[in-house]
Amino acid sequence: MADGKNPAFAGNITADDVAAEAGVSRWTVNRAFRKDASISPKSLEKVRIAAERLGYVPDLRASSLASDRSNLVALLIDDFANPHKLVMMERLTRILRREGWDILLVNTLDRADAGHALLNASQRRVDAVILIGIQFDDEVLDTALHARRFRKLIIFARTSRNPNTISIAVDDVHAMKEIANYVHARGFRSPLFLAGPRTSSAHLLRKETFVDYWRLHFGNEPETISVTAYDPALAGGIVENALAGRNKATLPDILVCENDALAIGATDVIRHRLGLRIPQDIAITGFDDVPQAEGANYRLTTYRQPLTDMAEYLVKVLGSEENRDFDKLFQGRLMIRESA
Amino acid sequence: MADGKNPAFAGNITADDVAAEAGVSRWTVNRAFRKDASISPKSLEKVRIAAERLGYVPDLRASSLASDRSNLVALLIDDFANPHKLVMMERLTRILRREGWDILLVNTLDRADAGHALLNASQRRVDAVILIGIQFDDEVLDTALHARRFRKLIIFARTSRNPNTISIAVDDVHAMKEIANYVHARGFRSPLFLAGPRTSSAHLLRKETFVDYWRLHFGNEPETISVTAYDPALAGGIVENALAGRNKATLPDILVCENDALAIGATDVIRHRLGLRIPQDIAITGFDDVPQAEGANYRLTTYRQPLTDMAEYLVKVLGSEENRDFDKLFQGRLMIRESA
DNA sequence: ATTGCTATTGCTCGCGCGAGCAAAAATTGC
DNA sequence: GCAATTTTTGCTCGCGCGAGCAATAGCAAT
Structure with missing residues (x-):
């Protein structure tokens, strides 16, 4: 830890510190921060107080490493001139976060860069990759899939017939x-x-x-x-x-x-x-x-496009352990205004 | 590893596998993927080939855990109705990625949510937090800073007089x-x-x-x-x-x-x-x-606003180990068109 | 009080990698 | 050719946490 310099950085408060403070074992501390874990209300409270005092939060890198689930999804986008991208991002990020998913945002410059972007994502061991862009043609997809690095590859708001991807789009x-x-x-x-x-x-x-x-x-x-x-x-x-x-x-x-x-x-x-x-x-x-x-x-x-429904469906797919064919088409709605 | 199901997921190829394949030690393999490491051209080549064949990429979670540098920055945004946000995101994500920074995107719903968003980021042990939004008033900043969880807290495209933040903005x-x-x-x-x-x-x-x-x-x-x-x-x-x-x-x-x-x-x-x-x-x-x-x-x-210059300066700040006062104001340019 | 059960706690081991040092190999100077 | 470097390689240990099991505590029924 090399940060005596920054007064705003406390660094490594670990579960062991909290355990000592609370008078329980390290594992009880970690359990207090997992929702599926079995822990007595009394210990939970003790840990909560100690953690609060020390300013402890679990390290998701270590958790991810040990459990082989990162709770991270990569969002690949390449077309920032299109205002609809902003809407999609807003909807996706809001709903994903609500469901406990963190988001790795990758700006994919062009088609040649898509491979690097996917590699980027794979190094963080994301649980899924979501593509919101146009430049991901089948060739790029095949490369990604051939490298066999992702549990799920989701094409959002665009249809894809590639059998190894999950396409969530409007009809x-x-x-x-x-x-x-x-x-x-x-x-x-x-x-x-x-x-x-x-x-x-x-x-x-x-x-x-x-x-x-x-x-x-x-x-x-x-x-x-x-x-x-x-x-x-x-x-x-x-x-x-x-x-x-x-x-x-x-x-x-x-x-x-x-x-x-x-x-x-x-x-x-x-x-x-x-x-x-x-x-x-x-x-x-x-x-x-x-x-x-x-x-x-x-x-x-x-x-x-029913973006909210599509995003809700997306998180459902992410949460699923299965790997069946999740492709789904949604019905949109014609909005009649004065331009035609 | 529970993914025999998905043919697109290979999972845990580790540096040990590559080491066996290449006939070197695990540490040589890891060194081949670090740019500052000392390694002979011959081993590098052997490792490269073996890694290529097995489809190995280093696990950045483990690397981050061991080295205490995540190469991750959190981007907090809360105002997706403003089209300028799209421009800022494009510029920042492009330049950050070019310099090797990955980006954790957090959609901050409102002021009350800002605390959670910062907590989110801290659990991934990001190296810095970048705020691109309006809802982060001094109260929220103080909370974040008081929790002492971030090495750097950067306010982008907005001036802040808080002495513990780094403000990069137009004058x-x-x-x-x-x-x-x-x-x-x-x-x-x-x-x-x-x-x-x-x-x-x-x-x-x-x-x-x-x-x-x-x-x-x-x-x-x-x-x-x-x-x-x-x-x-x-x-x-x-x-x-x-x-x-x-x-x-x-x-x-x-x-x-x-x-x-x-x-x-x-x-x-x-x-x-x-x-x-x-x-x-x-x-x-x-x-x-x-x-x-x-x-x-x-x-x-x-x-x-000279966004590119500002973003370039931002990555320079990120790269610096120091923690002095990095605040900087940039000069913009009046664009005269027909509306006035 | 004792048995049998469940809820809770503690523990060993491993996730994949890096710091930092020790050993080995390659290179240099004479 | 040999010693003195310098470069490269291998290694121990630890980063912080979770799976999964063993130990313990809590509790009701007998």
Whole structure:
């Protein structure tokens, strides 16, 4: 212990110290801090008082080492430009913490970095890894799984067909069909689909579902464009390029976006750079229902994911000792507002 | 080890296994994974190969336990409605990871919860705690410090005068004076200051600086209102209430906001609920320069914090063994756009 | 008081690694 | 070639806790 310097650091008060203070054995002290342990109310109280006085808290590293359960989960995120990430993080961190899970946050820079990020997590012997990002394609997953280092690998808010992962997501297919039906029912006939990065097979699901469904049921082939990241600023640039100079006849009547991040970027540019009105000149739909979608500025028609339910399900999966197929799709809800 | 079930989990490959495989001792294996250790290139290579084959990675829990350095820092955040938090998290997590620090993310629900959050962190024996939030008033800090559990307690992006904490922040006083001067120079005469929660002494700095400076130099006393959280939606409601029904004479000519989260919420309501134009009817300034401030929709005049520099300084502080006064104020930059 | 049972407590051993020293090997100077 | 280094390797011991068992205390029934 090399910290005589910092008056705010007391360092190693161990269970032995508390045991001496309380007049019990070390093991009784540790038992006092485990909820499943058998201990008499009297000893518990003695230990509590002694621990309080000395400022003792159990060392979770040692506990984890001895018990082979870390109560730690790694959260891998790679896309901080998307405001929906903030919402997901808030929900997940709150619910995980409530259930006693600590969170190792790993900012994954890009696809090449994903391997390192997983290695990082494995060195802390996390009980599970949760992926909230786009860059984790099957190749990366396979590498991680092949290294056989995780008890559970959970893909949150994204579908994955990899049999060794657990995917907890909204039913994209159902959702996009609902959106397509709504769009058509409101009289729109020439949609433009704005998609995200093409790297991830899973995220193509929304685009493909929409395009296929539209072609099949409503005749024409929707135009599509894509953005290299779920970044509003980037999306704005792409949309401006795609729509600039078009006239009433060639302009799509609605922009169907893969998510709100793209829809928001598109909205800004359509209004302020192209000078068009939403929804009169061109309508817009999104996906996710981020907080600003409801705000006075965007009033975005979008699709809400039941994030809380999904997070609750996630902690249930984490708590389970089994390893069966936990994949689950949730039904979301179309939020109709003024943008479409 | 109870995981014959999950084929993706290999579990306990230890340094001993690698040692046997490589024909060296366990300690040589561990040394191969420490950068300061003395080891011959030949053994290093042997170990590398054996480790690769067995899929071994050192257990950081054990390493941390034995060395009394966890290489873990706790990041405490409590305000996920503020988009600037996402930016700060991205910057911090990226730079911390690059320097070899792992991050324990703790979502602190409210002030009462801050104590638990700190306890959480201390049980993992983090090397430092970084606070990125508003709810940590001096009372909470004192509790944490009194428990003497942390080597370093760093307040990021907020000034704190507590002598036992390390505050890395932008120079709010200088910044607000610059804003006041700019606002006055552009001809605005009746500013309304929109402030955040009053709980935190530190955040009053911006408001007080602006108000005092304005009164002193430009004569009149600025009106002020405040919001209970840095939440755009909330800010919108407050602003609507405060401004509804006013006319040209009673309307402030500029809204000076404590940060962009408030400014964004205010902008939406002013345009879409009150039907006023920015900046013609009322101008707006923010603080932070979040990504959307630059976007086509807001074009917000705001004050950029040098987050990267601040984060780089933070890792330098973390790396230092000393415990002197590391407090540091950074100079930001006024970003002039169309909103004011 | 004695037996038989359960609730509680204490203990041995091990989790995987690092500090720090002692032994062995490699390198240098002459 | 030999002694004096210097580098590298192996080792003892301990970090703080938990699993699992052995010992003890507590208690009711006989």
